[in-house]
Amino acid sequence: MQEDTIKLLKIFRMEDESPHSTNEMKNIEVSGRNINFASQPPNQSRSKYILTDFFTSIDQIKNPTFEENLTALSKIHRFLTGFSILNPSVWIVLMILGLLSSVIAFCVDYLSEKLMDTREFFASTESGFWNFCIWMLYTLALSWLAAATTKWISPDAEGSGIPEMKAIIAGVKLPHCLSTQTFIAKFTGLIAGSAAGLSIGREGPFVHVAGIIAHKLTKYRIFRHLRTNLTLRNQIMGASVAAGVAAAFGAPVGGVLFSIEVTATYYYVSNLWKGIFCAVWCVIGFDLFRSGEVTDLINLTKLDPIEFGYEIFGFTLLGTLCGFVGAFFIKFTGKMIYNRKNLKYPAIHTRFRYTLFVGAICGILTYMLPYMQLHDKIVINQMFRADNLTTYEKTYWSKPTLSLNLFIYVITKLLLTSLSISCQIPCGVFVPIFAAGSTFGRLFGQILDSIFGTEYRGVYAVVGAAALTSSVTHTLSIAIIVFELTGQIHYFLPMMVGVLLAYSISSGFGISYYDSLLEMKGLPYLPSIKSSWLYANCAKDAVDPQYPFITHEATIKDLAKAIQQSKSAIVKIPVVDDDMNLMFDVNLTNIKRYIMMVYQERLHTLSRDSRSHIEKYFSYLLHEIDDIEYEQSIACRDDSEMKEVDSFLSTPVEFSSDILQLDDSPLSIPENTPLVKVHFLFMMLGLTQIYVAYRGKLMGVVSKEMFLKHR
Template sequence: MITMIHTGHMKLYQMFRGDETWMRPFAVWTFYGVVVSCASALCAHFIAPQAIGSGIPEMKTVLRGIILKEYLTVRTLISKMIALSLSIGSGLPVGKEGPFVHIASVVANQLSRFVHGSKGVFENESRAGEMLAAGCAVGVACTFSAPVGGVLFSIEVTAVYFAVRNYWRGFFAATCSATLFSVLQGIRRGKSQLADLLSMSVAAHYQTKFPLSDTFTSYELLFFAVMGLICGVAGALFVLLHRTVVLFLRRNKFVKIVLQKYWLIYPALISFLISSCTYPLGAGMYLGGEQAFSHTLHDFFVSCSWLENTNNSDSCGSAEKFGRANWAGPDNNVNIFHSLAAFQVAYFFLSIIASTLPVPAGIFMPVFVIGAAFGRTVGELLRLNYPNGVIEGMMTTRVHPGIYAVAGAAAFCGAVTHTVSVAVIVFELTGQLVLLIPVMIAVLVANAVCSYLQPSIYDSIIKIKHLPYLPDISHSSSMYHSLTAEQFMTCPAAYIAKDSTYGDLQDLIYGMSHVRAFPLVENKKSMSLVGSISRAHLFKLLQANVGVKARQAEATERIRRVIDEVSERYCAPGEAKGNGKIPMGQKRHTKRFIVESVRGSTKSLAQNPETTSVAPEKTSEKNLLAVPPYPHVPRVSEDEKRVRVS
């Protein structure tokens, strides 16, 4: 669907490209992008607003045990899939990895409900985490057909503590999804026959052709480390600017009014701005405007240099894949360094702005492409300054700009997301392990620098949205690691033991109104932790046992027993007993009894056996059952206070 939308955009633009004036092709180019972007925003807004955004920050919160309302429903799945296709097809610089993680998690949730009933295994919190963790791995694996990197990346961005038993499940699900993805790719390319599918070659998503020997020298590792340092600083700046822009949009009074009353204006203006910047006959000639945003990676990962005017198929691939034609302008008169610099600066800011739109939008792909452009620039500069290799006289080990593009993509993406597994994803994307050392050096340095300066982009979004999430301990200061629980814990701690009474529970609810959940221990001596119970669930249990309805049921039962006892005692021989009616002829011998409320419980009091009539006193419902001082909390009687809950 994404390809169809992009192809339709290009065909419509080509129809008007030959006009003498620039206005008609420009209007067609921008209008198409605005319409499709607004359609994506409308789809997300009216079907399911939970589909807006990446999805990884929310899944990180869900896997910590927080329930987000309507986040894993079929309605959200439909909205996410349709709106994501429209947002990417419109030409916005957004990715699909985060939304794919969300989509796969929704599918895992719905499959569980389909197989195991309406509630399924998600009633068990540990099983829910296992299912969603596998779903996250599938989402990443489907994006790039990278099962190993998908599992590792999903663990890094969504989980702090990962059960080893889930490795097999994650890898199994990711492998199946990557296999199906490859088969569907073959079908999309026209190989519908079974024989064609079986005989097709499975290549990497962005297959590279770097030489297997003499790829780089040990001296070049210094350049990779410096590139990682720059990517780390740039990644921290990216996270900071993103947070600044989002907070400005939320706190500025004028912007808030516009976004609340005329919310569709914002995506229309931003999509118009981005479409204007990528217009192929304008600024787009410096930004590879006619290409889809993610397709620029094919040009950046080309092994040979753009400075060489060659179409050697062994080093550069076919003439169609040779990157220089897309960056040197229509007349081949544009400096490639100007194009690369303009691409990095433009998309650095456009990606931040596009991520604030109310549409499904991932962060992974934009920062990955920006990093690849930066690495390509470094590689081309080194190739320009060292045409015969970094070490003079070693002609066999020349600088390959594509290697620096791969390392730059992994370094900048790893810095922004605070992940190392992106290096594994790169190896699976390119299909070559020859870049292991330089890529790992760049990723580790970039990750360390950015982690010291800023949180990851996903943690930053969690803070912006105020999601209930416990952050990791900061690595920037050792002071946090020396703190003990005794220094900030609340004393005395509220807890419930198995031998606690109803009176203990009442005291907890009255005295600890700010506590949302109580720990459950074995007994008051051992204090061994068994589990926890929420305040809401504890309230429901009290209501069921000593609440108004329970008291009414108990009062009714006591009254029935008293009437049956009186009826049985004073019935004439042969009359039916236990029917709850007092014989008329025996009224003069009936004891007078009164049913009244005593501390919230009912009692039958026998008085004056000589009384000649039965005249129960009229007692209102309020007098029958004691009304607790707080209607929302059941009041426990003195007798019930001594009853053990267990």
């Protein structure tokens, strides 16, 4: 009997790891103790518990999804309960997440730098021709390796990773993006691409890797209760974005604000401490590696304080120019990705040919221009210097052609960055754009110095770096990151003037780089800007009439058919009366559990052949076997077996069962509800589906996934 139960368990995929799959616990865990809100004594205050700390979706509030404490941590829970601390497992996960993110970031930086040093070592012979050949061969080989990781290990490792994290935090299920294969491909491909000399950043991939680490941590048995609750899961995933940014720069506060800007349409302030706590632990690991001087870092600056005066017009002009440059960069890069994706030039736009083509361009230009061989962080440190660049030891910026070299660097860097991030490899955009912005700001300061005279060339470089990055990413938290990196805040006014202008101008031309990637990849996401289609149609225009439902007189067979008809977007099944009036709904996973319970209760009354036929039947409904195989199994059954099977399938459903956990107040809207309101409900309430009714009668279902596809 146990073997039959296990077989049926696999048939119904009860091991589903969806955040919506476990809505069965009646008690929730707050401050390390189990609390049942319904059973609390009237004199006990509940005001100290913030509702949004545990629920961000209207569907979660009725059926909390916290599991009971695990034995291994029970003593720790009891100890911490006395101090009214929140669930300590959250603290532990965030601490481990921050430390592991810094370790992974260090490994990527260290290995890629060592590989680049190896290229310089082998390309330092006395023969210029052989140096060039070795340089190009090394570059092309590692470029090919970077493309191979996304081809044969995981295609989901391509690109930045921030658009995928944005969709995942919004509630979209992208399980392959958080797989072990994606982690390996991201890690290996990022090292190979960076060591090849491609102009790619690491901040986006670090964010993606941190998200994978968070996902894997919550799969461990000791932390599984954090995974089954959608709210805590999203909070931890949001903290992973902050950890990824902190791992790249060592800026915890800016990293948290950046994670909010790029991933959240609406943000619960009560989640802020989790992101900061995780980022702080990441910076602790970051500082440990910094003390060993094993990676390049952005040094603290010693810039003179700047007073309000005519210089503010220079920063205004710089911010304006950065806004236009950033908008052009987004358009140009989007065009490159679009052409490659649609194979506009098939001769070069295949995965490996295009990557090798871009690698060849990067190899030639970096070999010909010595200052293009400098690491991005070295360039940033040089640009942020308060004194003249020619005083820097082993400088590549010669005095007679300083402005020309800076101009060439900016143009070349933007071009190589656009080409590199259009390849199908793991890549980011933050640091290359930051380096180009710092050089552009320094060039702008040099020009002003030659015309009007100025002592703030380093400040112009700092503002240029932040403004250009802000115009590309459409984030204002870049200013906070720069303040943390430089250790100075006395140039706050020119910084905010430049960043705000760049952000505003770039936003006027279109969406950010991350949102453009999200659209080109076709990732489902509810945008904050609503299209005209939403205002011209109603809920009845987006409804799916082919939806599964059951009646209040349903049987086990009806439940099984509802599971068969349900799509990936449907997580709840509506229950109606004879007149199609909506009565309540029930979670799909709870339906599977109920069938399992009934099967276990009836198991001793069924023969082995009948149990085998029931398993065949459910496999047929779930499309695991075809019609021919199922018909052959029916032909081999005698009448007595079929009667047992029919008797089991005709068992009436007891809707009063605690396993089903009926929601007797499902959210429904009239058929004439404007779609713009439906859009708003999906974003604000965290809904997965909405019922559309006409005078109380159910017309259909609008799910978030179908809504996005229909839009």
